[in-house]
Amino acid sequence: MSTKQYTYLRKIWKYDEGNYDNYRQILRDCDWNFDSLSVDDQVNLVTNNILHAAENSIPNKTVLIRPRDPPWMHNEIRKNIRKRNRQHKIAKISQTPEDWTRFKELRNKVIADIKTAKINHFKKIASNLQNGNISPKNWWKLTKQFFKEQNTSEIPIIIDNNEHYSSPSEKADKLNKYFNDQSNVDDSQASLPSFEEPNSSIEEIMITESDVDDTLSILNPTKASGSDVINPRLLKEGSSALAPHLAKLFNSSLSMSYFPSNWKKANVIPVYKKGDKTNVTNYRPISLISCLGKVFEKCVFKHLYNFINDKKLITPVQSGFTPNDSSVYQLIDLYNTFVKAIDDGKEIRAVFCDVSKAFDRVWHRGLLYKLRRMGVKGGLLGWFGSYLWGRTQRVVIDGSSSSYLEIKAGVPQGSILGPLLFLIYINDIVENIGSNIRLFADDTSLYIIVDDPEVAAGLMDSDLHKIHEWAKQWLVTFNPQKSEELVISKKSIPLDHPRLSMDNVEIKRVDEHKHLGLIFNTTCTWRNHFQEITGKAWKRIHLLQTLKFKLDRRTLEIMYNSFIRPLLEYADVIWDNCYDFEVEALEKIQIEAGRVVTGATKSCSASKILNDLKWETLKTRRYKHRLINFYKMIHNLTPQYLSNLVPQRVHQVSNRTLRNNDDFSIPYARTNLYSKSFLPQTVRDWNNLPDQLKLAPSLNSFKTLLNKDKRKPHKYYFFGNRQSQILHSRLRLHCSSLNADLFDNHISESNLCTCGSPETAEHFLLTCNKYSEIRNRTIDTIPLNYSIQILLEGNNLLSDSLNEEIFSKVHEFIIKSRRFN
Structure with missing residues (x-):
């Protein structure tokens, strides 16, 4: 469903062209007198000083944004489209041959201009993708333009209760209302239990200038800004001038137990998930908050985390958001336990609990209680209360924004402290659990190795009841309807296991379950997981194939390594006990990617392709x-x-x-x-x-x-345009359309050239009389004694520049020979 095109103005900063020496000097000359100012006024002064320095040091302009336009569109094409459309109307009215001829000329010009613009756009993307300094965020953004040209970020008309909302502001209001409703908890009947005073405590934090400077120095300059429009690049470039003043501001905030109100405002970008795009429930929010506020949070985080870590207050079964832990580590431990139990002739019951909006529905009073119980008290506890309460958010769509709504629950999305605060909130769910429990942030799983089915079921039922009671106490919503149980067994006659329930709802027993990105099944084999990852990988391979002639070898290889191979290798240390046919299925995907990258044909062997690319097998x-x-x-x-x-x-x-x-x-x-x-x-x-x-x-x-024996790819294999790269590779890999290659690959009945000699690569490049004149002007000008091997493969003993010169002459010869047209 389409809506009319809404345009808006946006201020663009050319950060790469900034005069940062001037920027830092202006910052040093600014008025930084915080005396008698409230915390909020101090924040306003800091914000104004930074923006003032930026305005006078960094080029910027205001541009008109047309959200629906494809990325290659420019004003000249728009102008010609308008001319074409006007001429079409004229021709339809006049019906004269002259007017129709003029229309066709304009139409053909538009088609040609669009084709050229697309080619130039993709060339620019390919060039940017090869830039070693490009950020991961921008790299993925550019890559996805190849894999999906259309603008998937556009939000169409929103439909709610048969009402249609089409303008950006209307859509923003509806989405903000929906997102805000997800962050409500009913605490009217809630009460907090008593607790014993902790043995150790933390009640104040002092942030040093060094703390701030260290944090500013590692900022990612490509991250988005929040509602205060201060980009992290401005903070990083101005770190030396800003650090002392920010340290003073942060300590003022801590001493007054007051978190600045401007830093509690979030701009929310709706991101489409899947399903009906007109339905608000199919969007998720991405919150952009103040970069200055996040710098402050990072400084506080260091002190809070060190206190918690030193006292070992976070349960060791929590793997989410914890240093030196990961989803893969938890999966290694789980799978090892499961297969060891099967090896011992046992069965395993595992329950994977589903939680609704866990991060969005953290009860603030409950979180402050848990902070206090862990030892956070005094002014610091008051500061956390200020940090959590009074937060607001608005949704921004196409330059229009909704009104602000107050967020009454949850840890702040997009924040630095949010994940740690959530771990603190969920931490005591593990208390008094009799079976084995594992956490990854809010992902909660239980398992037990079964000796006696009745005893095991009783224990797990008891644990599920405890988790349900914990959830009621802390206003967390577990969904027994969406939770799943897996009974893992290799027994020919499995045991009879009593069913499990939570809140009087029976837990559904399934044959497979996806946990932390890995699909477990009832026999601990990988058929289901492989079906998923190979299906996803082949879809991306097919998309890569469509780019085979658009992009050069280097870019295609980067795209495979970054966009496809990770699908084939996530948690691979765990499922490396898969069957041989599953191993082969994965290797086929990599070989097909290699064919795209090199330009090799189907007749080329896998070993030749891997050798040309210097890739290792996935098994290795x-x-x-x-x-x-x-x-x-x-x-x-x-x-x-x-x-x-x-x-x-x-x-x-x-x-x-x-x-x-x-x-x-x-x-x-x-x-x-x-x-x-x-x-x-x-x-x-x-x-x-x-x-x-x-x-x-x-x-x-x-x-x-x-990796000492791992071979590095030859840089000079990336030299040249795409057509030359492919033709050269095919000669090197013996899969070209030379008759000798066709004959060897059982495609042609003769290996002879029209001159009567076997048409090998050596014959074609070095001796065939048909190309003597072209050879004299190209290959024969190479400034060294060369062999056919050097012409095809280069030589590592030569410099990259000399190898590129050799390849340049070979490419020129290949193209001018017109042998492969």
Whole structure:
């Protein structure tokens, strides 16, 4: 459903052209007298000073934004489209041949201009993608323009109760109301329990100029600004001039237990998820808050986190938002437990609990209570109250914004402190749980290894009841209807397990469940997971194929490595015990990507493609990933629960002196499933490593030694335009349309050139008389003695510039020969 085009004005800052010496000098000359000013007035003074310095140091302009226009559109094309449309009306009225001829000329010009604009646009994107200094955010933004040209950010008419809302301001109001409604909790009947005073406490924080300067120096300058329009680049560039004044402001805020009101305002950008685009429930909010406020939060975060970490106040079963932990680490531990139990002939019951809007519905009074119970008190606790209460948000669409609405619950989205505050809020859910519980932020899972089905069911039912009671106390909504149970078993006659329930709702038993991005099934095999990742990867490969002739080799390779290969490698250390046919299915995807990147045809072998690209097989990469993970486990670079899995050394479990005394004892495995899983297989692989690798003093040195035989791609293979790259690669890979290649690949009945000799690459490039004159002007001008191998592959002993010169002459010869037209 379309709506009319709304345009708006936007101020654009040319940060790359800024005079930052002048910017810093203006900041130093500004009035920074905070005496007698309230905290809010201090913030206004800081904001005005920064913007004043920016206005006088950084070029900026106001531009008209047309949200619906494709990215390649420009004013000249718009002007010609208007001319074409006017002429079309004239021709329809006059019906004269002259007017129709004029219309066709204008129409053809528009078509040609659009084609040229698209080509130039994609060339510009390709050039930007190769820029080593481009930020990850901008890289993905550019990449997605290839994978989806159309503007998916546009929000069409919003329909609610059969009412249509079409203007940007109307849509913003409806979406803001919906988002705000998700952040409400009914605490009218809630009460807080008593608690014992903690043994240690923190009641004040002093932020130093060094704290602020360190935080400013690591800011990401590409991040978006909030409602105060101060970009992080302005803060980073002005760090030396700003740090002392910001430190004074931050300490003033802390001493007065007051968080600045301007920093509690959020601009919300609605992002489409899936489903009907006219329905507000199919959008999620992205909150943009003040960068200055986030700098302040970062300084506070350091002090709060150090206190919590030193006192070990966060449960060790929490893997979300915790340093040195990750979703993959939790998955390694879970899967190892599951397959070990299966190996022991046991069954496992696992329940994955669904939580509604957990971050958005944190009860503020409850969170402050939990902060107090952890030891945060005095003025600092008051500051956190000010930080949480009185926050507002507005939705911004196409330059128009809704009115502000107050946020009455939740941790601030987009904030630095929000994730840590959420961990504090959910932390005590694990208390008195009898089965095994794992958390990843709000993802809550329970599991138990079953000895007696009745006992196990009773314990899990009891735990689910405790979680439900905890949720009622703290106003968290668990959804038993959406929670799922997985019974994992390899028994030919599985046990009869009583059903589980939560809040009198039976938990649905399923054959598969996706947990932290990995699909578990009832037998701990990977069929379901592979179906998903190969399906997604092939869709992206097909999109990559459409770009085969639009983009050069370097850009295509970057896109595969960044956009497709991660799909094939997420948590790969866990599922490396997959079946051989599943391994092959993944390798086929990588080889197809290699064909796109090199331009190789179907007749080219996988080994030639990998050799040309200097890519490792995915299997080799998984082997290395497992060893790197194990090195981290040995050296306590992973969470303790993972390091605890490292088995004892041989000399620790045997009284005899053996040649392999320092090896790790390999966990006993009865089944292939467990034997080939991460721990037993990686211990075997580790024991087979040379001592130099095992004794590597650091993770970086271990990685360097592990990759010492890895070949680097030749930079000069990226040289030239796309057509030349492909034709040259095909000659090198023996899959060109030369008759010798066609004959060898069983496509042609003869390998002969029209001159009578076998038409090999050597014949074509060096001896065929048909191309003597072209050869004299191109290849024969190369300033060294060359062989066919050098012409096709270059030579690592030569400089990159000389190799590029060789390739330039070869490319020129290939194109001018017109042999492959």
